[in-house]
Amino acid sequence: xxxxxxxxxGISLGSIYALIALGYTMVYGIIKLINFAHGDxxxxxxxxxxxxxxxxxxxxxxxxxxxxxVCAIFxxxxxxxxxxxxxxxxxxxxxxxxxxxxxxxxxxxxxxxGAQPAAYPEVFKNxxxxxxxxxxxxxSILILSVAVVxxxxxxxxxxxxxxxxxxxxxxHDADAARLMGINVDNTISATFAIGSALxxxxxxxxxxxxTKIDPLMGVIPGVKAFIAAVLGGIGIIPGAMVGGMLLxxxxxxxxxxxxxxxxxxxxxxxxILILIFRPSGIFGKNAREKV
Amino acid sequence: MKKSKVFWGYAxxxxxxxxxxxLLITTEVIDLYYKNMLITxxxxxxxxxxxxxxxxxxxxxxxxxxxxxxxxxxVSAIITTKLMLPFPLAILLGAAxxxxxxxxxxxxxxxxxxxxxxxxxxxxxxxxxxxxLNTDYVGGAAGMQVKYLSNWTYAxxxxxxxxxxxxxxxxxxxxxxxxxxxxxxxxxxxxxINTTYYKVVAFxxxxxxxxxxxxxxxxxxxxxxxxxxxxxxxxxILIYVVLGGLxxxxxxxxxxxxxxxxxxxxxNFPETRMIIYSLVLIIVMLYRPTGxxxxxxxxxxxxxxxxGGTK
Numbered sequence: 001x002x003x004x005x006x007x008x009x010g011i012s013l014g015s016i017y018a019l020i021a022l023g024y025t026m027v028y029g030i031i032k033l034i035n036f037a038h039g040d041x042x043x044x045x046x047x048x049x050x051x052x053x054x055x056x057x058x059x060x061x062x063x064x065x066x067x068x069x070v071c072a073i074f075x076x077x078x079x080x081x082x083x084x085x086x087x088x089x090x091x092x093x094x095x096x097x098x099x100x101x102x103x104x105x106x107x108x109x110x111x112x113x114g115a116q117p118a119a120y121p122e123v124f125k126n127x128x129x130x131x132x133x134x135x136x137x138x139x140s141i142l143i144l145s146v147a148v149v150x151x152x153x154x155x156x157x158x159x160x161x162x163x164x165x166x167x168x169x170x171x172h173d174a175d176a177a178r179l180m181g182i183n184v185d186n187t188i189s190a191t192f193a194i195g196s197a198l199x200x201x202x203x204x205x206x207x208x209x210x211t212k213i214d215p216l217m218g219v220i221p222g223v224k225a226f227i228a229a230v231l232g233g234i235g236i237i238p239g240a241m242v243g244g245m246l247l248x249x250x251x252x253x254x255x256x257x258x259x260x261x262x263x264x265x266x267x268x269x270x271x272i273l274i275l276i277f278r279p280s281g282i283f284g285k286n287a288r289e290k291v
Numbered sequence: 292m293k294k295s296k297v298f299w300g301y302a303x304x305x306x307x308x309x310x311x312x313x314l315l316i317t318t319e320v321i322d323l324y325y326k327n328m329l330i331t332x333x334x335x336x337x338x339x340x341x342x343x344x345x346x347x348x349x350x351x352x353x354x355x356x357x358x359x360x361x362x363x364x365x366v367s368a369i370i371t372t373k374l375m376l377p378f379p380l381a382i383l384l385g386a387a388x389x390x391x392x393x394x395x396x397x398x399x400x401x402x403x404x405x406x407x408x409x410x411x412x413x414x415x416x417x418x419x420x421x422x423x424l425n426t427d428y429v430g431g432a433a434g435m436q437v438k439y440l441s442n443w444t445y446a447x448x449x450x451x452x453x454x455x456x457x458x459x460x461x462x463x464x465x466x467x468x469x470x471x472x473x474x475x476x477x478x479x480x481x482x483x484i485n486t487t488y489y490k491v492v493a494f495x496x497x498x499x500x501x502x503x504x505x506x507x508x509x510x511x512x513x514x515x516x517x518x519x520x521x522x523x524x525x526x527x528i529l530i531y532v533v534l535g536g537l538x539x540x541x542x543x544x545x546x547x548x549x550x551x552x553x554x555x556x557x558x559n560f561p562e563t564r565m566i567i568y569s570l571v572l573i574i575v576m577l578y579r580p581t582g583x584x585x586x587x588x589x590x591x592x593x594x595x596x597x598x599g600g601t602k
Contacts, residue, residue, distance in 0.1 A: 034406050085577055091405045092352050093580040096533055099354075099526060100572030107565035219522065223417075226410065265421040268414035275411050276399050 004134045006256040007249060012140035012209065014248020015147035019202035020225030021232070021240040022154060023075075023195025029171040029235035030191050031087065036098040037078055038199055039222015040105040043215060045071045045200025046207045047109070053121050060123040060208070064146070067204045068197040075196025076189045084185070102222075109215040117214035120207040143205045150201055151241055154194065158237060163190050171235065220264065227271040233281025242282065309447050316443055326443065330511055332551040333446035334504050337453045339531035339547040340540060341500035344457050346529075347538040347586075348466060349493040350473025351401060352409045355416030357524035358396070359498040362419060363389040363505025364515050365429055368437045371510065378440045382449075382506040389502020390495045392419065397494035401487060404476075416525060424517040434516035441511040449507055453500045458540055460496065469493050473538070530568055533582055534575055542584030 020042050027035045045067040052063035082101050086094045127138045158164040166187045169177040178184050206221070207213050228247045232239025247267060254266045274281065312329065315321045321329070338360065345353045367385030370376050400411040429435045460466045468489045471479040480486050509515045531550060535542030550568075557564040575582060 082573060089580050093576045095406060095409060097573055097576040100569045103565055103569035107562045111562040261425050265418050268418050271414045272411055275403055275407055
């Protein structure tokens with residue numbers, strides 16, 4: 001029975017990774033940039049949620065929505081200020097800028113509030129539900145349901161709305177999309193807004209689940225979410241969801257086997273194996289290299 | 292004729308700098324604080340130049356350089372403190388171990404390109420760090436006690452050796468092969484250059500000198516801990532190379548000197564230091580994506596003859 005419990009823990013953790021990975025994968029799909037600052041947007045979302053719940057005494061759902069809104073605006077600002085000028089720059093220049101933005105967000109946060117961690121207030125009474133002899137905490141069910149609802153919403157936006165159609169068109173071929181009258185800049189901004197909002201939501205539920213947040217908390221989940229995105233096939237939305245879940249489950253299993261200190265290494269080993277043997281990911285198609 | 296003249300010129304300059312600083316240290320004109328800054332500066336120059344050969348010359352974007360620094364530091368520390376062998380041997384073995392680690396990491400990952408390579412090297416550096424973190428023999432998370440053995444002589448000649456080997460490599464047949472990979476990998480491949488071989492060679496040389504720097508780094512403090520060798524250390528090294536100019540050896544040396552001085556004065560304000568670093572990184576990339584020096588060397592600014600000094 002303990003195995004099933006670990007599996008549930010893994011899925012809860014994995015759904016957080018999946019929410020962050022969605023932002024990575026969407027941004028990569030559309031402008032081929034690894035947005036290193038994405039993990040820090042996640043951190044900002046977590047802190048917004050913290051202040052909303054602890055200081056302004058909002059409930060969980062208003063805090064979640066507020067964090068998503070602020071993160072969406074924040075993501076668009078990052079894109080407009082830093083990344084927009086780099087559309088035609090080399091990949092290395094874009095990557096270094098992303099690293100710079102990430103460090104800037106982290107240390108500006110530390111500068112203003114200090115590096116000490118904050119304890120997330122308890123928003124729900126944590127009850128254990130007993131389902132067929134398996135103890136499942138209500139928080140992990142909550143996390144999972146929030147994540148699933150957001151993912152369904154994202155699928156709806158991407159496949160059924162006009163902006164989603166524009167996003168798919170731009171990620172396919174930005175120049176052709178521009179010729180068809182799509183406003184490419186606005187579409188890219190919308191992608192950043194949606195991805196960052198998801199990261200913000202992930203930040204709030206991370207806080208509720210793990211109850212401890214600090215300004216450098218975004219680094220490791222950010223990198224792991226990127227691994228999840230690569231695992232599922234970068235640029236592919238269902239891939240990010242599956243990759244995130246899979247990574248979460250693997251990490252929980254590694255911990256359950258008693259190697260919890262090696263948990264982070266497991267994620268990197270997965271990354272390296274997937275990059276070497278199947279760089280296009282589980283759902284990816286092989287792209288041929290052209291001159 | 293001309294080349295050897297220039298070489299001896301530089302050798303004399305290097306010896307004069309060494310002798311003057313050594314004299315100032317022995318007569319205690321330079322106190323401990325500045326002596327430490329000079330040694331840190333030397334370590335940073337070695338790191339910058341060793342990453343320069345990977346990113347600047349060969350164009351392979353590696354952001355896991357701290358991993359090789361860690362290998363050099365830990366291996367040399369084990370040799371001096373656990374095996375009680377002399378320090379020069381420890382430096383050599385530390386560097387060799389880092390080069391072997393570079394080969395192990397480089398052979399599978401250098402088939403990847405661009406962003407994927409960056410992430411894979413980052414991943415390997417983290418794996419190296421986690422291995423040290425979980426090895427009780429080297430003290431785990433608490434760190435490892437190390438003897439204080441580094442001094443100005445080791446640090447300075449480490450820098451001289453690093454610059455000598457890497458600049459000679461760059462100007463050799465192999466170096467030109469690496470530069471052609473940086474400019475266009477597919478074209479280089481088509482011209483019959485074994486791109487994988489040269490990428491791995493450049494990576495191993497870079498790792499070797501990172502390990503050398505690591506050995507001196509480890510013995511410059513009384514303790515080494517796995518947390519010292521995290522992402523941030525890799526990014527620190529990256530900033531030297533990027534700021535100096537991707538492809539300019541003298542640029543990365545100047546950037547390393549400059550940023551070491553800046554960060555020594557900002558040592559009491561680590562947040563401010565990181566904010567300045569990240570702003571510099573962003574602004575340089577937005578307005579001058581090739582770095583301050585581009586691919587030019589400082590010797591080209593003073594024109595000796597037609598093509599400049601070291602060419």
